[in-house]
Amino acid sequence: MNPANSxxxxxxxxQGNSISPNFYPSTMIEAKNLNKRFGKLQxxxxxxxxxSKGECIALIGPNGCGKxxxxxxxxxxxxxxxxxxxxxxxxxxxxxxxxAQIGYMxxxxxxxxxxxxxxxxxxxxxxxxxxxxxxxxxxxxFQLETLGNKRTGTLSGGTRQKLSAALxxxxxxxxxxxxEPTAGLDPVSSEVLKQKILEEKEKGRLILITSxxxxxxxELVTEVVFMQEGELRFHAxxxxxxxxxxxxxxxxxxxxxxxxxxxxxxxxx
Amino acid sequence: MKKVMKxxxxxxxxxxxxxxxxxxxxxxxxxxFGLEDNADKxxxxxxxxxxxxxxxxxxxxxxxxxxxxxxxxxxxxxxPLRRRHIWLSxxxxxxxxxxxxxxxxxxxxxxxxxxxxxxxxxxLCGVALSVIFVAIALLASARTRDKARGIxxxxxxxxxxxxxxxxxxxFFLFQLSDYPLEKPMVLVSFLNPIDLARILILLRMDVxxxxxxxGAVFREFFGxxxxxxxxxxxxxxxxxxxxxxxxxxxxxxxx
Numbered sequence: 001m002n003p004a005n006s007x008x009x010x011x012x013x014x015q016g017n018s019i020s021p022n023f024y025p026s027t028m029i030e031a032k033n034l035n036k037r038f039g040k041l042q043x044x045x046x047x048x049x050x051x052s053k054g055e056c057i058a059l060i061g062p063n064g065c066g067k068x069x070x071x072x073x074x075x076x077x078x079x080x081x082x083x084x085x086x087x088x089x090x091x092x093x094x095x096x097x098x099x100a101q102i103g104y105m106x107x108x109x110x111x112x113x114x115x116x117x118x119x120x121x122x123x124x125x126x127x128x129x130x131x132x133x134x135x136x137x138x139x140x141x142f143q144l145e146t147l148g149n150k151r152t153g154t155l156s157g158g159t160r161q162k163l164s165a166a167l168x169x170x171x172x173x174x175x176x177x178x179x180e181p182t183a184g185l186d187p188v189s190s191e192v193l194k195q196k197i198l199e200e201k202e203k204g205r206l207i208l209i210t211s212x213x214x215x216x217x218x219e220l221v222t223e224v225v226f227m228q229e230g231e232l233r234f235h236a237x238x239x240x241x242x243x244x245x246x247x248x249x250x251x252x253x254x255x256x257x258x259x260x261x262x263x264x265x266x267x268x269x
Numbered sequence: 270m271k272k273v274m275k276x277x278x279x280x281x282x283x284x285x286x287x288x289x290x291x292x293x294x295x296x297x298x299x300x301x302f303g304l305e306d307n308a309d310k311x312x313x314x315x316x317x318x319x320x321x322x323x324x325x326x327x328x329x330x331x332x333x334x335x336x337x338x339x340x341x342x343x344x345x346x347x348x349p350l351r352r353r354h355i356w357l358s359x360x361x362x363x364x365x366x367x368x369x370x371x372x373x374x375x376x377x378x379x380x381x382x383x384x385x386x387x388x389x390x391x392x393l394c395g396v397a398l399s400v401i402f403v404a405i406a407l408l409a410s411a412r413t414r415d416k417a418r419g420i421x422x423x424x425x426x427x428x429x430x431x432x433x434x435x436x437x438x439x440f441f442l443f444q445l446s447d448y449p450l451e452k453p454m455v456l457v458s459f460l461n462p463i464d465l466a467r468i469l470i471l472l473r474m475d476v477x478x479x480x481x482x483x484g485a486v487f488r489e490f491f492g493x494x495x496x497x498x499x500x501x502x503x504x505x506x507x508x509x510x511x512x513x514x515x516x517x518x519x520x521x522x523x524x
Contacts, residue, residue: 023275032514038523050275072523074523075346075347075348076346077347077523078523078524079521079523096349096350096351096352097349098349099347099348099350100349104347106338106340106343106344106347108339109340109344110341110344111340111341111344112276112280112283112338112341114280114284115279115283117278123276124348126272126275127272127276127345127347127348127350128348189333217518
């Protein structure tokens with residue numbers, strides 16, 4: 001009855017691990033059978049994927065599905081119980097230098113409270129060393145220089161978010177990991193950030209965005225990774241999903257797929 | 270590593286608590302020397318400050334600082350920095366800040382009013398205790414995720430070494446009073462850094478005459494060059510072991 005159901009996706013085609021290795025020539029991050037358990041909670045369940053340069057990946061799923069854990073695992077902040085992550089072909093276990101290629105914008109950035117914005121920016125530049133290519137465009141467009149003397153402890157959520165974004169983009173990293181980037185930003189700043197993400201995507205960076213809802217960032221996304229209860233439910237190009245579900249908005253695409261999944265036996269594990 | 274330590278130190282020094290702590294120590298030390306006409310009596314009062322207040326301040330401040338800067342540590346870990354370096358920098362920053370506070374708050378007045386070997390021993394022991402309790406606090410906070418439990422553990426550890434330990438030792442001494450325990454007591458005193466510091470300082474003071482036969486045994490051991498060397502090594506081990514254990518825990522910790 002529902003016209004979209006006629007495009008019912010083949011579950012196997014949506015499986016992340018079924019993508020052939022030759023499909024993506026420039027793999028940047030590769031995960032193999034990641035598992036992580038926090039007490040009783042299985043935060044990551046046998047997760048495998050490949051992310052390549054030039055992709056803008058939306059990592060979505062309900063609260064507590066393991067998105068942030070996955071991001072932290074890539075950053076080496078959480079150590080997986082089993083499995084490997086290869087960054088640019090090298091295992092990240094016990095490594096630290098690879099993080100120079102990553103810009104990370106945390107969900108809630110908090111900085112030394114007594115330090116001012118200018119001091120935090122200076123500190124990050126100092127910690128990264130002199131050889132980094134600096135990109136201060138976001139500092140300018142968010143007008144953070146005018147707030148330079150403000151202590152980070154007194155900042156509003158939005159300003160803090162701007163600082164986090166500016167710091168993530170500051171070193172022109174090859175990989176950008178943005179955890180809920182537009183949460184708390186006003187529409188103007190949100191648009192500025194969106195343009196910046198687009199710009200970086202054109203330069204062939206790998207961009208990983210997590211969110212519950214991505215309506216604002218729909219146009220940027222090229223790939224969708226959907227997680228549920230620590231499992232990777234599907235990993236597919238946005239265009240393919242739009243075609244299969246007949247919906248253009250990402251939120252509707254996801255809603256449609258979730259409906260389909262409840263009305264059919266779950267994808268084989 | 271130096272860079273990270275610089276920022277940790279800057280962050281702690283911007284925190285008013287350490288400045289308040291320094292001022293408090295300074296006021297207490299100066300008033301103690303000002304009230305007593307006999308500087309030796311002043312030293313005795315300062316002894317209690319060094320043995321009780323300093324470890325408490327160091328262990329509680331370090332634990333709370335650790336939990337409050339969890340996000341800052343997360344930020345550092347997401348940067349291209351070695352975890353071991355981040356942890357050792359945190360230790361170095363905290364130890365340096367609290368030692369400087371002690372040196373300014375107690376060291377300066379002692380050098381002014383009591384520039385003797387006793388004074389020097391007390392200042393050195395105070396610095397050692399500051400560093401030791403920073404290391405112990407780091408171990409407590411690296412092993413415990415929950416803030417309330419971590420701070421609770423820190424307070425219990427301090428209570429254990431400053432009060433409970435002495436009560437336990439006294440209890441066993443009375444139970445076993447038929448046996449000659451003076452020599453084993455020397456060994457037992459190595460198991461509590463506060464006791465070790467207390468013995469080292471007291472032996473330089475005249476009051477050590479009041480300690481009876483144990484005092485004589487202690488003097489025989491701790492009074493010699495070897496004894497002082499061994500005690501110094503023991504105090505260093507009290508820093509190194511907790512620090513090593515906490516570094517190991519932090520390297521595997523999920524943030």
